[in-house]
Amino acid sequence: MKYLILIKLKSLIIILKFLIFFLGGIYILRLLSPLLFKILISRLLKKAKETKTKEYKKRTKKTTSQSFGEYIDYEEVE
Numbered sequence: 001m002k003y004l005i006l007i008k009l010k011s012l013i014i015i016l017k018f019l020i021f022f023l024g025g026i027y028i029l030r031l032l033s034p035l036l037f038k039i040l041i042s043r044l045l046k047k048a049k050e051t052k053t054k055e056y057k058k059r060t061k062k063t064t065s066q067s068f069g070e071y072i073d074y075e076e077v078e
Helices: 002-066
Strands: none
Touching: none
């Protein structure tokens, strides 16, 4: 009888430890999630800005080389 009570008590302690670690982990994640979200958004915005500037530089290089076009010699009409 005494042995069964000790086994049940040990199993309850294990369950309580698991719940404490689980709920503690969730609580820590709730505290850190705004910081992690801010870092994630700032990195995404930085990458988007870099790709936008790269595309803009590619466009400007193309437009400067293609802006002149062909030379057409017009004849005067009387």
